[in-house]
Amino acid sequence: MQAATSSFSDRSSPRRAGSILASLAGALILAGCQSTGMGGAEGDIDPATGSEANISSLSAVVAQNSNDASSYNVRGTAFGRSGRYEEALADFTQAIKLNPNFYQAYANRALVERRLKQNSQALADYNQAIAINPSYAEAYVGRGNLYRSQGQIDLALADFTRAIELSPTDPKAYQNRGLIYQGQNRQDDAIQDFNSAIANAPTSTEPYLSRGLSYLVTGDYKAALDDFNIVVRRDKDSYEGWTDQGLALEKLGERDKAFAAFAHAAAINPNYTPARDGMRRTAAK
Template sequence: MLAVSLFVPLAACQTGAGQQLTAIDTAEGSTENISSLTAVIQRSPSDPAAYNVRGSAYGKAGRYDLALADFDRALQINPNYYQAWANRGLIKRLKGDRNGALADYNRAVQLNSSYDAAYIGRGNLYRDMGQTQAAFQDFERAIRLDTTDARAYYNRGLLYQQQGQHNYAIEDFSSAISLQNDAPAPYNGRGLSYLALGDDENAFADFNQAIKLDNEVAESWSNQALVYERRGDNVKARSSYQQATQLDPSYTPAKEGLRRVSS
């Protein structure tokens, strides 16, 4: 049972289905902020940066069609605006247009071969497409560029974890945490690799920290429950699994864990 209970959360973490670090940080997607950005565009209708920033805000708000329209306009004004190519690539990826996203990311790195965000975005796209080696190479490129973007280390850590190279994964998750210590995802990732190495105490500390940072992430509660389960404390495990299933009724590791400790 131990192998099964460990494998399921690791698989969830590897796919990135549960959590991601912030993808678009250029602007917040609030209505107030978008209104202020629209006012900037009205004052400077030929400024591609204004459209790029508002497009990022629309992306943050999940208004993908409006984001695409703004990135299109930015690129009409300045076809060499590599940040807008990469941002549009991200929105296309989120909309499921993988070929379009790949073309945009490729154009971004053609225009600026030192643009770390484009490599990270393209790496995530390659990972979505099952092209693990290409994804790994892009995350490596970003890291060699001395990126300060935690996503490069986090996503490379997921690939190391998927390959069972947990010591390398722990190093990468730790680097991600040093760059962005307010997100639960790298704590959950590192905790799962600690767990795979039999280091339950450090794993438990990471899962607890993930919950402290955001107590509405089902994966964090399910991971905490897994440690309780390994300790034989089914009462606490059941409570944490229940919390996870309340937050996300479709989260398979929590549902399966709850069945195990309730039988």
Template sequence: MAKVICAENDIRRRAWTGVALGAMTLLAACASSPNSLTDLTHIDTAQGSEENIASLTAVIERSPNDPEAYNIRGSAYGRAGRYREALEDFNRAIALDPTSYRAYANRALIHRYMGNQQSALADYNQAITLNPRYDVAYIGRGELYRLAGRTQEAFRDFERAIQLDTTDPRAYHRRGLLYQASGQHQFAIEDFTKAISLAPSQPYGYNGRGISYLALGDDENAFADFNTAIRLDENLAESWANQALVYERRGEPDKAARSYARAASLDPDYIPAREGLARTRNASTVASRS
């Protein structure tokens, strides 16, 4: 069971109340891997390939005092999962330009991935101090708060990014997760729909919206969303597990078991897949014996 207590925001979104939601309703929607929606969105050239990193290193060799060169290469290292090298580059970028709010926000993300949550928070705070209109920093700090269970602060940060007219889908997706966890599924659906409009090729908004459709008893739209998520990325365990849940609710344990099995093969540690597979296999065995 998951219980989330949130705060009053505006007239349209009345005071949030603690709502206990079953694990089968939430499934994967509240889980978010660090790279679920690309965080270093403002560095288009930083794709993390060895070729890109080599070319960025050549730029630094030509301009060793250019802070933005280190910031961009640090982002490339971050995308490649080379976090220590990324941290070194962001440290260098900030040493060369202490007013670089982008470098602080990027370094914050690396600290978060490395488990240095307090350092990440300090860097997000500094980025916002340097530029109070930097939406990326609010979204990053909001996600830090969300993962720490500080839902009121997370909501305020996502809301602030949205008020700044962000075009970053993460703000809507993650505010949607908060609405969903509090049982406000219509608001969650609105936010997931907006996130989808901003990033139609990403599966996460479809998975989130599908979960809220399920909670409202709209299995048809939920199934359509989960199938779309699978078409967009067939290697995402939560999409298959969500599809399986609809089959299970329809009384089709064989189809559900196949989808749960696919999810478990993609991520053996994914608890909803393991539990769903055991549940539906047992149901299929009972049905075959009767």
């Protein structure tokens, strides 16, 4: 990835504000999804990127190119990926000082500001990135995530749609727009967007997890199970994937297998209420 030409991370993840739960009557309720970008919740944190060796190497480049905005942007990217947000913020700010038209650095700084809960500053930086380059899809994805986190769904939907128009193969925009459709109970539209996300990021688990949830809501339990099986095969520590697999198995009448899936999820995350509730529902009488 070249930090001089793209933001360091704004990928989507199907973290829930609520959960896909089986009610006492056994009906599935979509309580909603919240996401910040594909691949990790407000994520893409990679401690190795922020190792002393890597940061020292990048710092040497900065020292040798102290007037080069790109070198600060690259190091800021490394700081951001490793969760060292204050240092990332300082580097992106310096990059912008050296090159006031560096729209990628504005978008990168906006993402850091989002993670620091500085939402008004983040919005201003996304707006500036778009003002400089109205065709920069990453900034629309980032701003759309910010709008969605603030409940401004129509604005978020418009930004994700614009990002798709500008970059039709970007899975992040499809995933995020799909989550909005899912929250609006527009499940067919959501599934179509998750299909596009999968086509453009076939190794990512998030679109499969999200699409499986929409299949659950529409009653296509076998398709849902197929998606959740992919999730847990690729990420054996996904307690959400195991829980959702349990839900699909429960709806298919496979109570013993469902209990095993819920128990596996609870073993990974003992505090995950949907997994514990699933165990209670499917325990042997």
